[in-house]
Amino acid sequence: MKKSLALAFALGLAAPMAALAQSAPLDLSQEHFEQLDVDKNGRISEVEYRQFMDGAFTKLDADGNGRLSPSETASVLTAEQFAIVDSDKNGELSRTEFLDQVMRDFRRADDDSDGHLQYP
Ligand SMILES: [Ca+2]
Numbered sequence: 001m002k003k004s005l006a007l008a009f010a011l012g013l014a015a016p017m018a019a020l021a022q023s024a025p026l027d028l029s030q031e032h033f034e035q036l037d038v039d040k041n042g043r044i045s046e047v048e049y050r051q052f053m054d055g056a057f058t059k060l061d062a063d064g065n066g067r068l069s070p071s072e073t074a075s076v077l078t079a080e081q082f083a084i085v086d087s088d089k090n091g092e093l094s095r096t097e098f099l100d101q102v103m104r105d106f107r108r109a110d111d112d113s114d115g116h117l118q119y120p
């Protein structure tokens with residue numbers, strides 16, 4: 001659980017996985033938080049999170065074919081993590097598979113289920 005949210009942030013922010021894997025799910029730096037909090041209301045909504053991760057998918061999709069291959073995600077996902085996100089096991093990540101995973105992470109991190117993450 002800790003790893004998967006850290007993974008989500010790593011996808012967008014290219015932070016070192018080794019360091020992130022050690023941190024708590026909401027142990028975001030203020031800088032990371034502010035990047036995600038687009039409307040600057042002090043909270044990250046599901047919409048802000050989804051839009052950010054949608055952009056991260058587009059950035060990772062180097063050949064622009066709408067799917068992520070293992071090599072396109074090599075810098076942010078281990079083979080094991082890739083297999084978890086690849087829910088239909090076809091060897092590629094669709095945008096839906098990717099967003100389903102990161103939004104599950106979001107909801108797990110949203111302890112009080114109000115649809116927002118607050119800066120601690
Ligand atoms: Ca916000």
Ligand SMILES: [Ca+2]
Nearest residue numbers: 061065067068
């Ligand atoms: Ca691709």
Ligand SMILES: [Ca+2]
Nearest residue numbers: 086090092093
């Ligand atoms: Ca797939």
